Amino acid sequence: MRRSVIALLAVLALAGPARAVLPGEQLADPRLEARARAIGAHLRCLVCQNQSIDDSDAALAGDLRVILRERLLAGDTDRQAVDFIVKRYGHYVLLKPPFEPETLLLWLGPALVLVGGGVWVALMAKARSGPIAPTPALTPEEREQLAQRLDAESAS
Amino acid sequence: MKRLIFLAPIAFFGLLIAAFAAGLGRDPTKLPSTLIDKPLPSFDLPAVRPGDAGLKSSDGAGQPHLLNVFASWCVSCRVEHPVLLQLKAQGVPIDGLDWKDEPTDGAKYLVDQGDPYRLAGNDRTGRAGIDLGVAGVPETFVVDSRGRVRYKVIGPISPEEWAGAIKPLMERLRAQG
Numbered sequence: 001m002r003r004s005v006i007a008l009l010a011v012l013a014l015a016g017p018a019r020a021v022l023p024g025e026q027l028a029d030p031r032l033e034a035r036a037r038a039i040g041a042h043l044r045c046l047v048c049q050n051q052s053i054d055d056s057d058a059a060l061a062g063d064l065r066v067i068l069r070e071r072l073l074a075g076d077t078d079r080q081a082v083d084f085i086v087k088r089y090g091h092y093v094l095l096k097p098p099f100e101p102e103t104l105l106l107w108l109g110p111a112l113v114l115v116g117g118g119v120w121v122a123l124m125a126k127a128r129s130g131p132i133a134p135t136p137a138l139t140p141e142e143r144e145q146l147a148q149r150l151d152a153e154s155a156s
Numbered sequence: 157m158k159r160l161i162f163l164a165p166i167a168f169f170g171l172l173i174a175a176f177a178a179g180l181g182r183d184p185t186k187l188p189s190t191l192i193d194k195p196l197p198s199f200d201l202p203a204v205r206p207g208d209a210g211l212k213s214s215d216g217a218g219q220p221h222l223l224n225v226f227a228s229w230c231v232s233c234r235v236e237h238p239v240l241l242q243l244k245a246q247g248v249p250i251d252g253l254d255w256k257d258e259p260t261d262g263a264k265y266l267v268d269q270g271d272p273y274r275l276a277g278n279d280r281t282g283r284a285g286i287d288l289g290v291a292g293v294p295e296t297f298v299v300d301s302r303g304r305v306r307y308k309v310i311g312p313i314s315p316e317e318w319a320g321a322i323k324p325l326m327e328r329l330r331a332q333g
Contacts, residue, residue, distance in 0.1 A: 088287060120164055
């Protein structure tokens, strides 16, 4: 019993995440296929939008995997093969958005928030740590009142 | 002034909430087309209807028209179909691109559901559709008389979108000639 559990766990540990890349789609050249996998893992499937084309079983994802491999076989660089698909479907297909003028806010936004928040905290801290105004001296009336109260307290 | 600084993070938070609320209402499947104001990518497709001429990317040139991407297996296309038939009755030229479909299935679909198309081509492999940036069916392109894409509808054309956006655009394109 124990052995079979350990064997099962070992098998589960060996199992990688399932990929939808079909055997018929794969290239004979392992180096080209590895490049195709590296690119495909970062291209968004247009049908199931939070999966890469390598993870998706959608027919369109399969077509895009085949097109990607055709481009690589035709001698495209990785960049050219990606551009081929971006030209058709836009930057949205890139799971990692490029650093470009229109994505500046996306990339630099968190840093801006951090800097802005830091400035705000500094301003607030400065406002609080200013010198404390000296307490004005008691007026003669207040002195009188205080003396009366103290007398009343010591008498009781 | 000091009080305003104190309110700054709350105002910023409010802005974020407004941006996220606006984003929630957007449909993530409606992607902007990369083809707007660009010429149609070239394709030359065999006929859907037996004995027909098929569909070439250059066919529509000369007058503004619609290029409707459909498939016999597509459920929303059946929803859209009556709208297309109405548009045909109004004299709107519509070309059909039968995407990732067997020609016989496409032909049967047009016999069963009615045929709104001026020209219809079969894109069995889906390559012409992929060149057009088609992610699903139906999608419809408004093409001007010079063969450039001017507008893209993702999903079925609703009577509202026709009346509100597509019809005025096509009238403008016709006036420009």
